[in-house]
Amino acid sequence: MKSFRTTFVRCLAGYLIIASLLTSPAFAVTSEDSQIFIAGFNAYQKKDYQAAIDRMKAVLDKYPDTPLRDMAIFWLARASFKAGYERDAARYMSQFFKEYPDSPLKGTVEDDLLSLVTRYDKGEQLPAMARRGAETPVSEPSVVRQALAEKTAAARQAAEQAAQKAAGVTAGAATTAVEAVGAATATATTASQAAARKAAEEKAAAERLAAEQAARERVEAERLAAQKAAQEKAAAERRAAEQAAREKAEAERVAAQKAAEERVVAERRAAEQAARERAEAERVAAQKAAEEKTVAERRAAELRAAEQAAAAKVEAERVAADQARRDREAAERLAAEKAARQKEETEQSAVRRAEEQKRAALREKAVAEYKSLIDRFPGTRAAAAAAAKLAEMGITHVAPSPAVAAAPPALPEKNAQILTLEVGQFADADLMIQAPAQGLEAGKRHEIPFEVVNRGNGTDSFYLESGFPSEFGAQFADAGRKEMPINLTPSLAPGERFRGILSIAVPREAIDGQKLVYPIKVASRLDREASQARDIFLTASAPLLRAVVKTDKNQVLPGDKVSYRVVLLNIGTAAAQGVALRLNYPPQYEPVGFGEAGFKQEMKAALVLDGMRLVSGESREFEVTFQLKDEAIARQELFLRADLVNSELQTRDSFISAAAVVKPVSGVAVRTASEKLVVIPGQQVSIPLVVTNTGNQREDVIIKPNLPPNVAYTVYQDLNRDGIRQNNEPIINHVGPLAPKEESYVILDLSTPFSESDGTAATVSLAFVPETDQARGALASLRLLYSRPVVDLVMSGKGGRLKPGEVSSFELNFTNRGSNMAKSVELQSTMPKDLELVASDPSFARNANGDYLWTFDELGASEKRTIKVTFRVRSGTAVGTSIQVKNVLKYQDQLGNRY
Structure with missing residues (x-):
């Protein structure tokens, strides 16, 4: 039974230590929560x-x-139990077990309170107030454990008494002694089975x-899943309706756009037909330019192909190097x-080998002890028992024959008989432990006094063994020489006492209030x-740190400042030494004025405040401010994580x-x-534009x-993105959707009218409006200045009457x-x-009709040309003949438009 109990307690302690290492993150509460809670905790401590x-x-x-709900229910149950309110204590602790079944604090609950919870869960009606009244904390073992220990000791004592009684009877009564020992063993086994059944x-x-x-x-999860499915179905139907409406509007828009196109x-075809007629003469030159452009493009393509091949070669070499590095790392790892x-x-x-050597040394030591006993006390019961033990070990040892002294001749007596007896050595001891009156602080070494009394009838020494795990570092020592570890007491005379200490170090992983039971x-x-x-029944004492983190804003705009209030609590029974507070903030934050609160920045990712000490029941409050960067994406959830590190x-x-x-912000540039x-009037121009989403959310930009x-x-x-219209x-009619800070390149193609006069102007503007916030649009404005040639002809000469x-x-x-x-x-x-x-002057040419022609390739703006013509009237021209000279001026602009 004792081994079963010890194993159970060890398993429970290990589970609690692992659970304490897996503390799940808590979520922030208001500072008033923490203030009320810490006041209640301090009242419990007092x-x-x-x-x-x-x-x-x-x-x-x-x-x-x-989030302090678990701790509030836990301490409410314990306070109710200490105050004597058994029904409330059982109800609150049962609620704590049901809501937080994996909490490591379950191992710190008093046994009597656990019994009340068991009775409460079975439906037993508990009294509102305990008959015993209010309790104060005690350090003695529980009644259940004490009764179990007493029962085990009684069974062991009965077995020992039966064995001693069997040793004093004759050989013929050996069977009866064995039955007595069996009965005592059966009694102990029955007690163990009863405890196991319990x-x-x-x-x-x-x-x-x-x-x-x-x-x-599971039922709650199914209900939430059904609710979520219904919500998703409704959302899907709503999205489908919105999609249908958008498709309808898009179809109407496409139809209108198609008609406009x-x-x-x-109109463009008509203009192109006219342009083709004008550009026929320039076709050869354009073809030559196209061929040159093709050659240039082919060379550029060849250059790009060479660059791509070089890049592919570099990439292949990099991949091969990475693969070799991974293979080398794998080989090193396997090695x-x-x-x-x-x-x-x-x-x-x-x-x-060390264990085998130790066992062999112990076996040799035991053989030597048994042989020594046989040699020193030949013919005694103890010698016979030692010989039997040696026989079981396969060793035969014959005691030396004692020297027989010459006895004087006995006088003949009538009816005289002599009975010779010898008292054998009996081994027994009492072990008394002075249990600690208060909890043992985790991470530190403690001493537990004990006494060993020799209750045997001869000088004896006793081995000291500990059931504490290795992480406790248990050591025995003499109370007078604590620096010397021992595992065997000095030789003790009958009734002599040995005062020693057991030195243990409570592991750092122990949680506050954790019960430790080891033999x-x-x-x-x-x-x-x-x-x-x-x-030995012990209770661990350790600091229990909690942090409360609260933000003053639930929604933040880029550029805004947000403040966090951090409250530290120590709700353990021991002081916390060397505590460091590390605030890990997201990259979208920039800390502001953190030096005033004593923090220092670490790697532009955390604020650290170390070297703090918090006694039991103490709280500290800090306030830090961050500024949200402009590049923060809309609807991002930003968290501040507070890590409490106890270096001790x-x-x-x-x-x-x-x-x-992060609040969504719309913007476009x-x-x-x-x-x-x-x-030039009639010219078709392409204007490249760059549209940028300056907001922090994905945006569709409408063109107006x-x-x-x-x-x-x-x-x-x-x-x-070359600024040239491709097929x-x-x-x-809209841009996007664009991600935040994403750019989109568009081309505005304009067809100007032929009828515009030289020097006139027109304003062309396009509004780019975000779909979610049309007040945040941007305007692209362009002023068109029309420029064309305007050539005037003026004729001056000497008119009047001329003779032939x-x-x-x-x-x-x-x-x-122009x-x-x-x-x-x-x-x-x-x-x-x-x-x-x-x-x-200048010279002329004549056409097929005999008209005189003067041709100039170009005439710049404000440029003037003069033609001087000398003529005479032909002979034989009749008097009164009216003579007129007709001059016609023709020219083109740079697009080939004729005037």
């Missing part, structure tokens, strides 16, 4: 249980969703409660694992079967704040190469044009008053047959 009950109830009533019943009850809790959680296409396994096997072999044992050096064990106990607990959500563009009615437009998506680039054969002259002056160059300027002069052209 044994003002009624005040503790009032404070914990206030926390649960005012803040039912507080433990099995308690385990079955715990499993039943866990199954009920799991069933309730058809109209524009028709390290193999070396570790070989090292572990070597260590295990050394441990096994220590003394065994006689003369007779190892004569032993006695006692359980090497523990870390994490606590997370409530989420601060447009840029173009220039704000003014000079065009504002153009003169005689200007046709089309907006294209510039896929390759595969689609026509668009008389010579006269006139001048033809033409000036380009703002653009005139090309292919041609002056055609038609003279009647009565006139004869004598001379001309």
Whole structure:
């Protein structure tokens, strides 16, 4: 039974230690929560249980969703139990077990309170107030454990008495002694089985409660899943309706756009037909330019292919290097694992050899002891028992024959008989332990006094054995020489006492209030079967740190400041030394003024405040401020994680704040190469634009044009970002959707009218409006300046009457008053047959009709040209003949438009 209890307690302690290392992050509460809770905790520490009950109830009533709820219910149950309210204590502790079945604090609950919870869960009606009244904390073992220990000791004592009684009877009564020992052993076995059955019943009850809790959680999960499915279905239907509406609107928009495009296409076709007629003469030059462009593109493609091949080669080399590095790392890892396994096997072999050597040494020592006993006490019961033990070990040892002294001749007596007796040595001891009156602080070494009394009838020494795990580092020592570890007491005379200490170090992983039960044992050096064990009941004392993190804003705009209030609590029974607070903030935050609170920045990712000390029941409050960066994405959830690191106990607990959500912000920016563009009437121009989403959310940007009615437009998506319209680039009426800070390149294609005069201007503007917030739009404005050639012809000369054969002259002056160059300027002069052209400056040419032609390739803006013509009237011209000279001026602009 004792071994079963010890194993159970060890398993429970290990589970609690593991659970304490897996502390789940808590979520933030208000500072008032923590203030009320810490006041209740301090009242419990001062044994003002009624005040503790009032404070914990206030926390649960005012803040039912507080993350300190588990601790509030736990301490409310314990305070109610200490105050004598058994029914409330059992109800609250049962609620704690059901809501937090995995809490490590379950192992710190008093046994009497656990018994009340078991009775309460079975439906037993408990009294509101205990008959014993209010309790104060005690350090003695529980009644259940004490009764179990007393029962085990009684069974062991009965077995020992039966064995001693059997040793004093004759050989013929050996069978009776064996039966007595069997009966005593059966009694101990019955007690052990009863305790095992009780433990099995308690385990079955715990499993039943866990199954009920799991069933309730499963039903709740199914309900939430059904609710979520219904919500998702409704959302899907709503999205489908919205999608249908959008598709309908899109179809109408596409139809309208198609009609407009058809109209524009028709106009464009007419313009293209005219342009083809004008551009026929330039086709050869354009073809040559196209060939040159093709050659350049082919060379560029070859260059790109070479660059791509080089990049592919570099990438292949990098991949090969990465693969070689991974193979090398894998080989090194396998070699390290193999070396570790070989090292572990070597260590295990050394441990096994050491154990075998130890067992062999102990066996030799036992054989020597048995032989010594046979030699020193030949013919005694003890010698016979020692010989039997040696026989069991396969060793035969014959005691030396004692020297027989010559006895004087006995006088003959009538009816005289002599009985010779010899008292054998009896081994027994008492072990007394002085249990600690208060909890033992984790991470520190403590001493537990004990006494060993020799209750045998001869000098004996006793082995000291500990059942504490290795992490406790248990050591025995003499109370007078604590620095020297021992495992065997000095030789003790009958009734002599040995005062010693057991030195243990409570592991750092122990949680506050954790119960520790481990045995220590003394065994006689003369007779190892004569032993006695006692359980040591300990309670761990450790700091229990909690952090409360609260934000003053639930929604934050980029550029705004947000403050966090951090409250640290120590709700353990021991002081916390070397505590460091580490605030891990997201990269979207920039800390502001953190030095005033004593924090220092670490790696631009955390604020650290170390070297703190918090006594039991103490709280500290800090306030830190962060500024949200402009590049924060909309609807991101930002958390501040507070890590509490206890460097003395090497523990870390994490606590997370409530989420601060980034508010969505809409914005768009447009840029173009220039704000003014000079065009020729009838010219088709392409204007590249760059649209940028300056907001923090994914945005669809609508295009709203504002153009003169005689200007046709089309907006294209510039896929390759070269500013040139390609055949595969689609026509668009919106941009996006664009991610935050994403840019999109578009081309605005304008068709200007032919009828615009030189020097006139028109404003073209496009509004780019975010779909979610149309007040945050941007305007791209462009001023069109029309420029064309305007050539005027002025003729001056001497008119009047001329005689036949008389010579006269006139001048033809033409000036380009426009703002653009005139090309292919041609002056055609038609003279009647009565006139004869004598001379001309510059020279002329004649066409098929006989008209005189003067041609100039170009005439710049404000440029003037003059033609001087000398003529005479032909002989034989009749008097009164009216003679007129007709001059016609023709020219083109740079697009080939004729005037």
